[in-house]
Amino acid sequence: MGKRDLNVPLLYEANETEFLHSGICSLSETVRCEVHEVMNAEFELELEYPVNGLHAHELINGRYISAFVDTQRGYNPFEIDTVEKDLFADTFIVKASHQTNQLRKKMVKEFKVDKVSCGMAMNRLKNALIEPTSIQFYSDIETLNSTWLRFKNALACVGGVEGSILDTWRGEIERTTNKISMLKKRGTDSGVSIAYRKNMTGLNINTDTLDMVNAIMPYAIKAVGDSDTVISLSENYIYSPDFVAGNEINAVEIDYSSDENVIDEKTLRSVAKNYFSSSVINEPILDLEISFQDLGQTEEYKMFQNMNRVFIGDTLSVFHDELNVQTTARMVEFTMDSLRGEYVNCTVGSVKSDLKSTMTAGMATKDEIEAGDNRMQEYVDDLTKQITGNQGGNLVIRPPEKPAEMLIMDTDNISTAVNLWRFNQMGLGHSKTGYNGEYTIGLTQDGKIVADLIATGTLRAIDIEGVTISGSAGYFDVLYSSFLPSKPSPQYREELQMGGGTGFNLQAQSTTKQYPAMQVRLNTNGDLGLAIEAVNENTGAIDADRVVRLSPFAGIETPLLQSDGWCCIGANPDGKTASIDRHTWVSGGGPQLRYVPHRASNFETASSEEYKKNIRKVKKTAFGKTAKQVINETDVFTYSHIADETNEKKIGFIAEQASDSLTTADGKAIDLYNSVAWLYQYAKENEEEKEALKAEVKELKNLVNKLVKEVSE
Structure with missing residues (x-):
């Protein structure tokens, strides 16, 4: 390949954000330029440049070198970290990290999200930065999850510590110019196959069969009332398709407790039998290390020519003739000769690394005990102090013959006792005013608990009536409220539901109609926005002419922007507007245009050269x-x-x-x-x-x- 075909790196200023021009200069005298990336880990550049080169003095820490990464991402910027003199050559060794590593310098005081998609979490993280960044944040993971981090840098929150987005949503990080993404999975099925033979030049293969599993033991634990029911298989195991009777069993347990379809042994068996069709747990783990430099022009070199169209994250097929196994593996690491656009080496295998192994940031420092836990511990400490700090009381069985009751009193005489516990067939109670009460704390035989305060770690209830909750945070799977105001008619019932897949939904429905007249909803499963909608009370259809929708993604959607009660502005999808007489719109059977004057101190038309x-x-x-x-x-x-x-x-x-x-x-x-x-x-x-x-x-x-x-x- 001639010099004219080289991918020449470009040098940019430290404050550059677009990288759409030729920069300060081109580093055409570069001796060597290599880009190294590991899945979910480092993404770095190392460049060698002559000490007496024309632009050697321009290589300054903080500036960016834009270099060729691969044919998918083209050129990407790398921030110069160090410039060192090679002791054995007249060259500088420049080391740089990908532009997105600048997020290590962007701090977050608190990053807290609760039950949101990964895309929303990435957006919230960007908004939480103390200092803004030009880096875009993106994710295609829709799974809902929660996390809480404090006093961390942004890159640590993405994937550098326990509780990070990578740690919580389990995605794969992709980094490009001005963008960091958390994807469900990087790459595609490349269609490339490699057949491994012993003693192949330029190829090392590590075969791990230690964790190969040929059977699973499925189970589920379901809560039924106040007890748990354990569901398992009478035959114990579900075997992999290649299991042969007589083979040694290597099994793992699989928990199906969260699967709503599993309700008994039959349904557990039905679900578990499909496990091996969607898992490769019964296959050996093959890690290939391919060195294109060692391959040279050997016979094996031809075999790997098609690797030039495999990118990090891509899947390819590997055949191991000694084990007689055909399996799949992914490219998880590579070093690219950036100048020539060719791989120096690459690793095909399993994703092992993450940013936690490559960053110096400490582990997440979550509060180990939240406010509710602190309060509960206070009650436990107080109870312990009162019980252990007392020498007991006067125990009296009264009367000595049956039926009897047990008394624990502050004196040994019923007539003089003030503080006492009374335990008989009807229940247990405490009085501060003597034997005949009143009893302000107690448990009755028909299931009632009377107390001024109940401290509990977990409270399970069917109904809670007539209650005021204060000084606490409430966490609900579904919150539902229904209220019918007093007359006069017509009465509109107010119904509120939050959670359960509906987001936030508030409706006002007449007691005489089948459908609500109006609804307010905050949808968290689709269009992600706030909508106020008029509804046909007889058909349930939403009136498209009477809606207001507000979304940070779609903007404002409304057919009417009402002014002072008589004039509206209607806008169609392509942005054309018309002035409409409101009364004509409402009573005249639709949008009958009646042009009315607009009056303002000035109407300005954008005309700057910035827009042209x-x-x-x-x-x-x-x-x-x-x-x-x-x-x-x-x-x-x-x-x-x-x-x-x-x-x-x-x-x-x-x-x-x-x-x-x-x-x-x-x-x-x-x-x-x-x-x-x-x-x-x-x-x-x-x-x-x-x-x-x-x-x-x-x-x-x-x-x-x-x-x-x-x-x-």
């Missing part, structure tokens, strides 16, 4: 017409609006009879900004003609004067 391109001065026939022709093609009319009951007389244009240079693309409206520009151009051309005529008149006047003088003489 291909800027050229207008020539007289730039559009095939002169401004004079455009004006002559367009007549001015008087008219009145059809919907104007006053028949006010106006002057203006008729779009169908105006020059196409003045009308919009659909031919239904006049582009006023365009019209002003043509009129201005016409005025300029008239001014030029006027000046030319003035010069001509002056010349004729001089000629006449000259002739008059000659005649006089």
